[in-house]
Amino acid sequence: MCTEYTTRRDLLKLASLFTVAGAAPLLSAANAVAQSNPDQPVKIGYLPITDAAPLLIAHHNGYFQDAGVKVEKPTLFRSWAQLAESFIAGQTNVVHLLSPMTVWARFGSKVPAKVVAWNHINGSALTVAPKINQLKDLGGTTVAIPFWYSIHNIVLQDMLRAEGLKPVARRVGKVEADEVSLVVMPPSDMLPALSAGSISGYIVAEPFNAAAELMGVGKVLRFTGDVWRNHACCTVFMHERDLNGRPQWSQGVVDAIVRAQLWILENRAEAAKILARESGKQYTPHGLAALTKVLAPPASDTQSYLASRAIRHSDWKEERIGFQPYPYPSYTEELVTRLKNTAVEAERGFLTDLDPVFAAKDLVDDRFVKKSIEAVGGLKKFGVEGSYSRQETIDLTKA
Numbered sequence: 195m196c197t198e199y200t201t202r203r204d205l206l207k208l209a210s211l212f213t214v215a216g217a218a219p220l221l222s223a224a225n226a227v228a229q230s231n232p233d234q235p236v237k238i239g240y241l242p243i244t245d246a247a248p249l250l251i252a253h254h255n256g257y258f259q260d261a262g263v264k265v266e267k268p269t270l271f272r273s274w275a276q277l278a279e280s281f282i283a284g285q286t287n288v289v290h291l292l293s294p295m296t297v298w299a300r301f302g303s304k305v306p307a308k309v310v311a312w313n314h315i316n317g318s319a320l321t322v323a324p325k326i327n328q329l330k331d332l333g334g335t336t337v338a339i340p341f342w343y344s345i346h347n348i349v350l351q352d353m354l355r356a357e358g359l360k361p362v363a364r365r366v367g368k369v370e371a372d373e374v375s376l377v378v379m380p381p382s383d384m385l386p387a388l389s390a391g392s393i394s395g396y397i398v399a400e401p402f403n404a405a406a407e408l409m410g411v412g413k414v415l416r417f418t419g420d421v422w423r424n425h426a427c428c429t430v431f432m433h434e435r436d437l438n439g440r441p442q443w444s445q446g447v448v449d450a451i452v453r454a455q456l457w458i459l460e461n462r463a464e465a466a467k468i469l470a471r472e473s474g475k476q477y478t479p480h481g482l483a484a485l486t487k488v489l490a491p492p493a494s495d496t497q498s499y500l501a502s503r504a505i506r507h508s509d510w511k512e513e514r515i516g517f518q519p520y521p522y523p524s525y526t527e528e529l530v531t532r533l534k535n536t537a538v539e540a541e542r543g544f545l546t547d548l549d550p551v552f553a554a555k556d557l558v559d560d561r562f563v564k565k566s567i568e569a570v571g572g573l574k575k576f577g578v579e580g581s582y583s584r585q586e587t588i589d590l591t592k593a
Contacts, residue, residue, distance in 0.1 A: 235264035236447055239277050239286030242270055242478040243381065243399040244488050244515055245428035246290050247465060248313055250477045252454035254468050260453075261446030268477070273380060274341055281307070287436060288447055290428040293526075294343040294533055299431075300557050302544045306434040308559040309521055310448055311566075312426040314455070316419030317488070317515035318346055319403040319504070320353075321412045322395035323388060329357040329415070334371045335394035336364070338379035338387060342538035345427050346397040347376070348529070349418045351536050356590040363539050378539075388412050399427060400515055401484040408483055414504045419512045423587040426525055437559055445562050452566035455517035456575055462490035488514055507589065518576040519563050526554035528586045 236258050240246035250268060252258060258265035269286060271277040274295065280286045282305055290313045299305040326332060332354070339347045351361040354374050364377045379387065384396040389411040397418070406412030419425060430451060437444050458465045466489040467473055470482035491514055499505040527550040534545050564582065567573060573580070
């Protein structure tokens with residue numbers, strides 16, 4: 195009951211925050227703080243998921259200081275509502291947010307902030323109870339998602355519809371055989387709920403999928419990066435007043451984050467050790483085994499996932515979690531297009547007339563990240579061949 199209450203409370207808080215009226219007093223307070231102290235240091239806000247790794251590694255490795263900007267110790271939040279509130283109120287100025295959530299913030303409540311980079315790519319999966327062997331087995335059951343405005347909700351609903359199943363909001367009473375009831379649940383509650391049998395699966399960021407595997411209570415049915423190739427999940431969100439009023443500071447912030455992503459790619463096992471609770475650095479509460487399984491998995495894992503068909507596109511050569519900072523316009527355009535057809539239990543009126551091409555241009559400020567990427571050797575350093583454009587690859591072929 196406590197979990198349901200907390201989730202409902204957070205949903206109501208976000209619903210209030212992400213309206214023009216709800217955001218106004220917080221934005222006013224943030225502007226007052228900014229005017230009184232225009233040279234604020236980097237104040238990072240994050241949730242304890244691997245999506246936050248670049249922000250945390252940049253702090254740990256001293257990359258912000260190297261870029262000439264002061265930084266405070268990152269602040270860990272336990273819910274998206276708390277993180278969003280802190281950012282809108284100016285208590286934090288560099289955060290990672292679910293990419294669809296930034297769409298809601300920018301166009302639903304007119305928060306003057308922009309996506310400046312991707313924080314990572316892929317890094318999420320659909321984890322299910324051991325008895326579930328294929329998507330159609332989810333019919334008549336309940337699956338947990340971390341938030342309505344999440345790539346997890348979008349991909350899951352697309353996958354279910356492709357299988358002939360109907361995603362519905364939490365249903366009181368019987369769930370029909372051709373339905374899958376979706377419920378928003380904090381990631382930390384998902385594993386216990388799966389173990390107890392109150393849900394049949396969950397789709398979420400790492401390391402909660404790896405943790406279920408290690409504990410033997412769940413298995414990965416499908417990696418989201420094997421459905422939407424190299425998709426973003428969380429993006430770096432910053433205030434426009436900083437981007438426009440402190441361009442040198444903003445460039446330093448993005449430089450540090452891009453440098454951290456490259457370092458993680460070259461030092462995956464070490465990154466897991468830094469972020470693990472065993473390190474004593476208090477970045478995350480997660481154990482080294484789970485973080486290593488995500489950041490530096492053995493080659494045998496890939497073979498196992500190919501055999502189980504959790505991975506179907508071996509030619510994509512996807513990492514369980516990858517790092518590539520450039521926010522491709524094609525992704526944002528596709529994201530907005532798919533959001534329009536995704537059921538959400540939250541305000542969605544702003545989506546009706548939102549043009550995907552306009553949204554990609556207005557939501558994202560890629561001035562800084564392009565310079566950062568070129569400074570470290572270009573996109574090829576992140577395993578990307580080609581220019582700053584791509585076509586989205588999504589495979590919803592029925593199992």
